[in-house]
Every structure is written in structure tokens, then in C-alpha cells.
Amino acid sequence: MTPDYRGLTWDHPRGHNALAEAARLTGAAGTGSIAWDTHSLEGFESRPIAEQCALYDLVVLDHPHVGEAVASDCIVPLEELFAADEIAALEADTVGPSLASYRFAGRHWALPLDAATQVMAYRSDWNEAPPTSWDAVIALSERAPVALSLAGPHAALSFQSVCGALGADPASPRDAFIDRDIARAAYAILARLTKDATRKAATLNPIAMLEAIASGTGPVLCPLIYGYVNYSTQGVIAYADAPSGPGGRIGSTLGGTGIAVSRRAQVTAPLLDHLRWLMSDAAQRTFIPRHDGQPSLRSAWTDPQVDAAANGFYSATRATIEAALVRPRHDHAIAFQTEASALLRAGLLDGSSADRVLDAVDLAYSRHHSHGAET
Structure with a gap:
């Protein structure tokens, strides 16, 4: 069966497992299917972002690609997909400059799914x-x-x-x-x-x-x-x-990655709801950590249970990511x-x-x- 959407992420459990499992559950629920392909960590730099967006509906990228993507007009700003209050809430709720790093030329260009520095x-x-x-x-x-x-x-x-x-x-x-x-x-x-x-x-x-x-x-x-x-x-x-x-x-x-929606995607309400769920407090504090991901919401970074399961990773490094440079x-x-x-x-x-x-x-x-x- 041909998937409704194709996505590209990086080939590490942190970059792939949570997205793939979330897509499986979404497809099983009958709200649209997403197939996630992977490329190497170095693949972020090996192919122009416009070429990736010509082949995929969803592209996982890091923030230095944003200017190139905007110049190529190959991704959709979040302001065309989500309400202003949703974006403002993400700005307040993500750790460090995770969302701010994707703001360029006056708009935001990716959802900060993964936070790292x-x-x-x-x-x-x-x-x-x-x-x-x-x-x-x-x-x-x-x-x-x-x-x-x-x-x-x-x-x-x-x-x-x-x-x-x-x-x-x-x-x-x-x-x-x-x-x-x-x-x-x-x-x-x-x-x-x-x-x-x-x-x-x-x-x-x-x-x-x-x-x-x-x-x-x-x-x-x-x-x-x-x-x-x-x-x-x-x-x-x-x-x-x-x-x-x-x-x-x-x-x-700052490192981390965000999910960008390419211009080739046929955006539907179920797709946007899926992306909202990936960025939700419930998914960020439970589903993503349980599937090898590294969440971006501050509520996950400050959750004692999430931190304990990671042997103190989040508490040991939170001051650094809050102060990270873009x-x-x-x-x-x-x-x-x-x-x-x-x-x-x-x-x-x-x-x-x-x-x-x-x-x-x-x-x-x-x-x-x-x-x-x-x-």
C-alpha cells in the first residue's frame, strides 16, 4: 500500500524509532499513513535541502538548514499550519532556544521534536x-x-x-x-x-x-x-x-532536530493532528522517551521519572541547553x-x-x- 506521506529522518534510534512507532499507530488508527526513510547523520549535509523536500513530505532537519530552505522556498512556515497561540505555547514550553532556532525571516520553519546541545x-x-x-x-x-x-x-x-x-x-x-x-x-x-x-x-x-x-x-x-x-x-x-x-x-x-513540512505535502487535518500529538506533553514525557527519543519540551526535561530513567541525563545538562547558542x-x-x-x-x-x-x-x-x- 502506498503511504499517504513519506518522511526522511536520520538513521539512529533517537532519530527514527519514536517517529516510526508513532506512524505505525497512526496508520493502524486509520488516520493516514507515514513511511519514514532514513539517511546517515552526515546525510544532513550531503544533499541540498530542496532535493530532500522534492522527494519527501516531512523532513527532519537541523536549524542551520533553515536559511537554505527559505531561499529555496521548499518548506512551509508553521504560521501557515498552526494558530499563533499554538506557536507561542511551543515557544514558551520548549527547552532552551529549541523553537527559536527555527525562526528565520520573521517566521518559524520546523517543529522542534528533538532537543540537544x-x-x-x-x-x-x-x-x-x-x-x-x-x-x-x-x-x-x-x-x-x-x-x-x-x-x-x-x-x-x-x-x-x-x-x-x-x-x-x-x-x-x-x-x-x-x-x-x-x-x-x-x-x-x-x-x-x-x-x-x-x-x-x-x-x-x-x-x-x-x-x-x-x-x-x-x-x-x-x-x-x-x-x-x-x-x-x-x-x-x-x-x-x-x-x-x-x-x-x-x-x-544547540543541536537537536525539527520536523519541517515540505511544499510538496498535501496537508490534511489528520497530519497536523499527528504533528501536534508528537509535540504534546503526553507524548514528550512518555512516548518519545520510551522509544529512544530525546524530547524538547521543558516538562519532559524536568520530569523526575524521565530523568531517573535516563540516569540523570536531563538534570545534569539542563543548564547547558537552556543557555545554548543558536x-x-x-x-x-x-x-x-x-x-x-x-x-x-x-x-x-x-x-x-x-x-x-x-x-x-x-x-x-x-x-x-x-x-x-x-x-
Whole structure:
């Protein structure tokens, strides 16, 4: 039987299982069928969002894709699908900037189903209190294997987060990327942490890094990595808030994913009701966590039962996600993120000077971000 809708999500239990089970229940109830396909975590960057939206009715994306999607006019703003009071309620009820991250050009473009940000991850059998500042992380790296997450886009994301801890906001409207003094200081912190453990883990995406930490074959701690509740639930990884800068500000760059409705979709009331249910308090606090998902409603993040089932993941990292930074979302933001990450990763691994690398990053930003454009 041909499904009424086709959706595309990412091929991890956190990204797929809850959506697939919810779709099964919806189809069984006779209110429309949804078939969810998957692609790799890296698949978010491997195909233009317009191509994905030409093939699928529902597309799971992250917020840096929004500017590209708006420029391509391939997704429907939430304001055309839901009432203003529903959107306002989501703004108030989602943790951190989860919904705000999808606001661009005056409208919202995806429902924030999944909330995540960079946090600190370490082996659950490690018997020390995790460091709380970047100075403490550097001190720990002198006596234990501490690795940065640098693979794929994560060198740029780690850099932006350290800049955030030092006072910058990479998503604020600007025609230069980050103040050079702050950028130099952030680069210096990352350079001091680019030791053997970081070099050995330089090709590991967050899932592979967490697997390496859990198995004992990798570092004992990663100070900035996207939190996956699944590893905490299994008891193999413990999490803590991301490190803070000298002023006590936590630096972390928001991740998570949202569900966008493509222009090709034939939107019906049952489809909208299904999306409403996925974002409901009941689904977010019960159904989604029970099916390997990572909810976005604050009521789920503060629910003692949800937290206990996740071995304290939510309480251990909530301060970080509430303070998380939003990434640049302009058209071509993904291309900039990819290029900047490659430049930063190569510079850190090669021991290049800060200004040489940062000059190249600023040049990339000027190519990919039009003068005066919204960030």
C-alpha cells in the first residue's frame, strides 16, 4: 500500500524509532499513513535541502538548514499550519532556544521534536568530579586522555562554543564572523587540548566518539559533544554541563532536530493532528522517551521519572541547553560550517597559528554570507 506521506529522518534510534512507532499507530488508527526513510547523520549535509523536500513530505532537519530552505522556498512556515497561540505555547514550553532556532525571516520553519546541545561526556566508571571550566579541562588533560570532537562540522561547532563561553554570540547579525580577540583566545584553548587523545579521535563523529569513551578504547572525557540520552540510559556514559569561561558563562552550540513540512505535502487535518500529538506533553514525557527519543519540551526535561530513567541525563545538562547558542542559519550556512570546520581542524592538527587559520575562516564567512544578510 502506498503511504499517504513519506518522511526522511536520520538513521539512529533517537532519530527514527519514536517517529516510526508513532506512524505505525497512526496508520493502524486509520488516520493516514507515514513511511519514514532514513539517511546517515552526515546525510544532513550531503544533499541540498530542496532535493530532500522534492522527494519527501516531512523532513527532519537541523536549524542551520533553515536559511537554505527559505531561499529555496521548499518548506512551509508553521504560521501557515498552526494558530499563533499554538506557536507561542511551543515557544514558551520548549527547552532552551529549541523553537527559536527555527525562526528565520520573521517566521518559524520546523517543529522542534528533538532537543540537544553540546555537553560534557565521560566514562560512567570514572571516579572524579567532571571539570566545570575550560581552565579545569586543560588541567585535567595534563594527566588524563581528554579529546575534542573535531570530525565533520564539529571543529567549527566546538570553536563557536568556546567563543560563546568567552562572551561571543556566533548567530548575532554581523558581517564578520567572530570578534578576533575572542576568536584567538578560543583557538588557544582548543590548541592546548589538541594532544594525542584528540589526534586519535579526530575522525570520530559524536556517535563513534561516545562509543569509544564507553568501550574504554578512547578518551576518558570529551568536554563538548552532542548529548545522546541513549548512552546515559544504558549506563555507559555520564554527562555534565559544558565548561564555562572565566565569567561563568556556559558555552554550547544547540543541536537537536525539527520536523519541517515540505511544499510538496498535501496537508490534511489528520497530519497536523499527528504533528501536534508528537509535540504534546503526553507524548514528550512518555512516548518519545520510551522509544529512544530525546524530547524538547521543558516538562519532559524536568520530569523526575524521565530523568531517573535516563540516569540523570536531563538534570545534569539542563543548564547547558537552556543557555545554548543558536548557529548561523543564513543561506549557505552549511557550506560555511563545512569549510570553517575543515580549516579549524587542519589548523589545530597542524599546529598552525591562530591568525592564519582565523583569516581563512573569516574569508570563508565573507564568501558564504552576503553583506547585510540575516545571520
